[in-house]
Amino acid sequence: MWADLAGIGRSAESGGYRRYAWTAADAECRAWFREQAEARGLVYEVDRNGNQWAWLGDPAAGDAVVTGSHLDSVPDGGAFDGPLGVVSSFAALDELRGRGVTFNRPVAVANFGDEEGARFGLACTGSRLTAGQLTREAAHALRDADGVRLAQAMEAAGHDPDAIGPDPERLGRIGAFVELHIEQGRALDLTRDRVGIASAIWPHGRWRFDFRGEANHAGTTRLADRRDPMLTYAETVLAARREAELAGAVATFGKVAVEPNGVNAIPSLVRGWLDSRAADQDALDTVVAAVEAAARERAQRDGVDLDVVRESFTPVVEFEHALRDELGKILGGAVPLLGTGAGHDAGILSGSIPTAMLFVRNPTGVSHSPAEFAAEDDCAAGVLALADVLEGLACR
Secondary structure: OHHHHHOOOEOOOOOOEOOOOOOHHHHHHHHHHHHHHHHOOOEEEEOOOOOEEEEEOOHHHOOEEEEEEOOOOOOOEOOOOOHHHHHHHHHHHHHHHHHOOOOOOOEEEEEOOOOOOOOOOOOOHHHHHHHOOOOHHHHHHOEOOOOOEHHHHHHHOOOOHHHOOOOHHHHHOEEEEEEEEEOOOOHHHHHOOOEEEEEEEOOEEEEEEEEEOOOEEOOOOOHHHOOOHHHHHHHHHHHHHHHHHHHOOEEEEEEEEEEOOOOOEEOOEEEEEEEEEOOOHHHHHHHHHHHHHHHHHHHHHHOOEEEEEEEEEEOOEEOOHHHHHHHHHHOOOOOOEEEEOOOOHHHHHOOOOOEEEEEEOOOOOOOOOOOOOOOHHHHHHHHHHHHHHHHHHHOO
């Protein structure tokens, strides 16, 4: 399975993956998922929001145990973020069938669409729509960098964009969702554990900063006469790092767009996206407020106008303690609990159904990069842990 996925959407230049939602690479990944489902005799379906499902047992029976993750990527992302969870889910089902267990609850593997938000700027679109955290109107308004609307991209890929929206009936049939994921940090490597259990997801969000100045000639405009938004943006980037350190949080400007984007032109617009995360809501609010205050102070000095728009936000997610504790018991009680600053479909769905997460050791801690890596024996340990969890939840 891993070899079959390896070449899909991979850049020959960077070695990273560009599997963006509703593109040709995404279609190949989706075709692979369907092939895996049908090869195992599972009932395959696509829901109204484009999420894929592979069912063992009757989907309508209720109280189902679902596992899975996503197959899309960030720009030049790594091979493991998302796909490891989907591949491990199919492998865990194979393991359980090999054990000859009897399933007392329906089991499904899911591939949630557009988890990374790389193309349309909003993470976990598929699960947000399903859980009613994103309206059809808001989803239809999303556009990619080329101005293509989400609805257009979905329709071009053969999916009905007018059908998207909340799916409480489907969620009502799910008793538990367990997502396996590569750890996006080095906590397990430091403790020499192969597998961990998620305790909570930090609150996090994305904010767009629009700095508007005045375009002019880079060679003939006196420094004193300039309204250069790049200066304001640069000060804001430094402020984000400074304020995050003070609060024990993280803050990153990882995406920027410049107009007119000429080497010999002072920009008229610099648009930067802030990603910030913290262990609690107060710390996150403190960081974002301080970054905006620093930006506005510098903007006034530079003669620059500033607009700040919160594009997405996810509050702290405490995974259901009963399910989390049950995973710990199934796995022997010695599995470490880890908090994480990364968002996941499990976090979005936690407001609607009981969810939990397993993490697999990442020896470098690198994520969202071609250097992302997990050793084969650690991945195998993750599969066995997931199989044990599914057996404990669905077969006893």
